[in-house]
Amino acid sequence: MAKMWAGRFQKDTDAVVNDFNSSVMFDCRMYAEDLEGSAAHAAMLGRQGIIPQGDVEKILAGLAQIRKEIEAGEIHFSPELYEDIHMANEQLLTERIGDAGKRLHTARSRNDQVALDMRLYVRKEIGEIKSLVLQFMKTLCKKASDNLETVMPGYTHLQRAQPITFAHHLMAYANMLKRDVRRLDNCREGLDECPLGCGALAGTTYPIDRAYTAKELGFSGPNDNSLDGVSDRDYCIELCAALSILMMHLSRLSEEVIAWCSWEFKFIELDDAYSTGSSIMPQKKNPDVCELVRGKTGRVYGTLMTLLTFMKGIPLAYNKDMQEDKEATFEAIDTAKACLKVIDPMFDTLTVLTENMKNAAKRGFINATDCADYLTKKGVPFRDAYKMTGMLVHTCIETGNTLDTLPLEEYQKVSPVFGKDIYQAIDLITCVKERRSVGGPAPEEVARQIQKIQDFLEGQGC
Numbered sequence: 001m002a003k004m005w006a007g008r009f010q011k012d013t014d015a016v017v018n019d020f021n022s023s024v025m026f027d028c029r030m031y032a033e034d035l036e037g038s039a040a041h042a043a044m045l046g047r048q049g050i051i052p053q054g055d056v057e058k059i060l061a062g063l064a065q066i067r068k069e070i071e072a073g074e075i076h077f078s079p080e081l082y083e084d085i086h087m088a089n090e091q092l093l094t095e096r097i098g099d100a101g102k103r104l105h106t107a108r109s110r111n112d113q114v115a116l117d118m119r120l121y122v123r124k125e126i127g128e129i130k131s132l133v134l135q136f137m138k139t140l141c142k143k144a145s146d147n148l149e150t151v152m153p154g155y156t157h158l159q160r161a162q163p164i165t166f167a168h169h170l171m172a173y174a175n176m177l178k179r180d181v182r183r184l185d186n187c188r189e190g191l192d193e194c195p196l197g198c199g200a201l202a203g204t205t206y207p208i209d210r211a212y213t214a215k216e217l218g219f220s221g222p223n224d225n226s227l228d229g230v231s232d233r234d235y236c237i238e239l240c241a242a243l244s245i246l247m248m249h250l251s252r253l254s255e256e257v258i259a260w261c262s263w264e265f266k267f268i269e270l271d272d273a274y275s276t277g278s279s280i281m282p283q284k285k286n287p288d289v290c291e292l293v294r295g296k297t298g299r300v301y302g303t304l305m306t307l308l309t310f311m312k313g314i315p316l317a318y319n320k321d322m323q324e325d326k327e328a329t330f331e332a333i334d335t336a337k338a339c340l341k342v343i344d345p346m347f348d349t350l351t352v353l354t355e356n357m358k359n360a361a362k363r364g365f366i367n368a369t370d371c372a373d374y375l376t377k378k379g380v381p382f383r384d385a386y387k388m389t390g391m392l393v394h395t396c397i398e399t400g401n402t403l404d405t406l407p408l409e410e411y412q413k414v415s416p417v418f419g420k421d422i423y424q425a426i427d428l429i430t431c432v433k434e435r436r437s438v439g440g441p442a443p444e445e446v447a448r449q450i451q452k453i454q455d456f457l458e459g460q461g462c
Ligand code: ARG
Pocket: 023, 027, 084, 086, 110, 111, 114, 318, 320, 322, 323, 324, 326
């Protein structure tokens, strides 16, 4: 089929080049945004007297008709027929309404058109991703509320360190996700200027009204420099960066779930609906979902590298390299959404094995800090108390004891300050309940943390 730009050319495009150059196979997902942008542009052209009002009406009806046809699956976006979604929609329009369709592209270029479509598309997707993150935060709050007193070992270096609760652990992730939401909001804010009207790169001689189209399309206003409007894809980079960080969080959590499901930990049990089996080992129940979330994180990081790399050496203004923004950004969006959609119900349905968590907390001397603190509270300087407790741990290891089973005489050999109340002081429940400092694991403190996230969720309309 003859190209829209065939006038200047003596030959048809080589078929290999045609396939290589076309983006319609993947940018057709922005069809609605492209139609919406065209409708606002056409309305503006009419208001400004740049094209006749009669043509505007035909264009608007034509665009609505195309939308219906696309949504009914009647349009096949093949690269043999169309180069990209922008040319496809314009061509479809002209086929349907004739000359009026040919007026649509007055005072516009594909460069400001694609810059607009991409912003509209990314803006919509940010909204969807954000609600999935908020939903997952809600699930974490629910699970945390049910586990305020579920004692588990807290780790550093994957060594048992100090006692915490499952609720405390989960709320750490809820707070990370809250910052992910802020990063998504920042991206949304960063793309809030409308590039329509920047033209190819240097604006236009027509008396366009950029403020009108910006408002119609829900932007705070037109962007301030036409070269910038068509040249930057920083909002895609910001989104891929935000999604990379989000995925990093989901991946860490997935890694923990994988460990928690193992026989070595057995802190939780995944619902059968969210686990998979083995083709050979009949006993297996695998956390494939988590492994995939962890694995797919690499893909999202990859999209960030793709964008940063192809953008870093291109001069102003538009260059075709920038067409590469689509697949990378779409991949980041699709992957993050798919992961959020599966991790949330998987989490919601998992069973917490409280006894196993508690038993693990009993081993590994995770109340050693509390033992040192016991002495400190009785006037022993912390460094001395720390050393004495170390000696006690050593004795426990030698004698096969835990701090809870070590006889009082042994304690008193190390320091006469020890009394019978040491056993109460190093009791796991006491250790957790006493950690009432802001941000700590004490149940009432974690309840405060949950409430704060719930207030945040409510403020977000959840
Ligand atoms: N499909 C192109 C893209 O995604 C649209 C812009 C084309 N502009 C141009 N001057 N060739 O970037």
